[in-house]
Amino acid sequence: MxxxxxxxxxxxxxxxxxxxxxxxxxxxxxxxxxxxxxxxxxxxxxxxxxxxxxxxxxxxxxxxxxxxxxxxxxxxxxxxxxxxxxTGEVPVPSVAIVEFDGGRIRTRKTGCGPGVHLDAKGWNETKNAIFVSATSETSGVDPQPNPPACFLDADHVAKLTEKAKTKENTGSNDSLPEEQEVSEKDQACKIKASHKPQRLLRTVIASMKSSKPFGAQMAREAKRRRFDEAPRKAYVADGLTCNWTIHAEHFEEYVAILDFTHAVSYLFTASLLCFGKTDQAWEAYLDWMTRAWRGKVGEVITELKSHQARIGLPPEDTDEDDPREQLRRVIGYLENNQQRMRYEEYRMSGLPTTSAWMESAVKEMNYRIKGTEMFWNKPAGAEAILQIRAAALSDxxxxxxxxxxxxxxxxxxxxxxxxxxx
Structure with missing residues (x-):
């Protein structure tokens, strides 16, 4: 009936x-x-x-x-x-912030239908970017010369470092949403202050496209939001090469900022390589991290090079797990990103020093696209849900x-x- x-x-x-x-x-x-x-x-x-x-x-x-x-x-x-x-008037933001990060989505073999039918990769890379119109105050002096309490906590820093290693090996944070709890130490890094940008409007884009077409899509979104007309502009990302290729091609006029939490993970790793798991290593980390926070990473690089000389340079055929090779890579990372680590200047200009907003957006994306039971057909199903979820998260x-x-x-x-x- x-x-x-x-x-x-x-x-x-x-x-x-x-x-x-x-x-x-x-x-x-x-x-x-x-x-x-x-x-x-x-x-x-x-x-x-x-x-x-x-x-x-x-x-x-x-x-x-x-x-x-x-x-x-x-x-x-x-x-x-x-x-x-x-439609309607798009206002020019006083502070325009673009943040970029990679992600992962699990796909199944083509034509297999529902269920667990993983393709050759299993996990496939996604691209995510946020565009934030914000407001903040500028200052003639550093408004926060001392680093947040979360970077002074040994357990928290160790977890950050482990997370950064996972991302370096996989290209993203592969943890599932239920594993991404926000600790009290994370909250300690998010205390509001007048010099920190306050979000007014955020839009989100995500795709399985490669870096080149996704970079062009990012440029279109920024232009539509009139970010190019903003008096203060920032581009925040971690140290992966593709992030800064997109910056060079489409956002060269934006202040380039290396996410400070990634710098922290490298400095903590360096302290262990130089001193082992000792109190001296923790003291060295605190000193290097504080100097980097105050925009003096050049001093840290010089000191690390002296430790490299003490420990020894790695031979050409050395294994990547050799501490000498690992220290060389840390120094190279800091040197390559030195011009993106002027954190004192960024705070004085009312710009961000971390990609916390991007990390939050990735977690929001993962809520819909990642889970132990989630498998998407590639590319149609995966691309569709990325587009829909990103649009739903846009203000x-x-x-x-x-x-x-x-x-x-x-x-x-x-x-x-x-x-x-x-």
């Missing part, structure tokens, strides 16, 4: 589950499906919430099919520079505006088993 259902502006006959029979629906119904898909942990959870909250039994296949369509629409809208979708409501932009009706038809998304 058919039952007439009217909810949220919809009116149509319903069988046991929507999506199994041809029917028409309003754009409002489409918004409900896609936003639930963006904000819940899985297609299954979205379907459950749709049934229990909205009162409609919608299949995961239907939600998946619509999500793939919207993912493509988001990509097309970005390529068209969001014309006729994101300009771009996902809702896109879904409200095109008039007309969405036709729901019988679909094959889900193959594109988790």
């Amino acid at each position: 058919l039952i007439a259902v009217a909810v949220a502006g919809l009116f149509f006959p319903q069988r046991e589950a929507l999506g199994l029979d041809p029917r028409d629906s309003t754009p409002g119904f489409k918004r409900q499906m896609v936003i639930l898909d963006a904000e819940t942990r899985s297609l299954k959870r979205a379907s459950i919430v749709m049934k229990r909250v909205v009162g409609l039994d919608v299949s995961t296949n239907t939600i998946e099919r619509v999500a793939l369509e919207v993912g493509n629409d988001l990509e097309a809208a970005e390529q068209a520079r969001w014309q006729n979708i994101l 300009d409501d771009r996902l809702v505006r896109l879904l409200s932009h095109r008039p007309g009706q969405l036709t729901l038809r019988r679909s094959p088993p889900a193959t594109q998304a988790a």
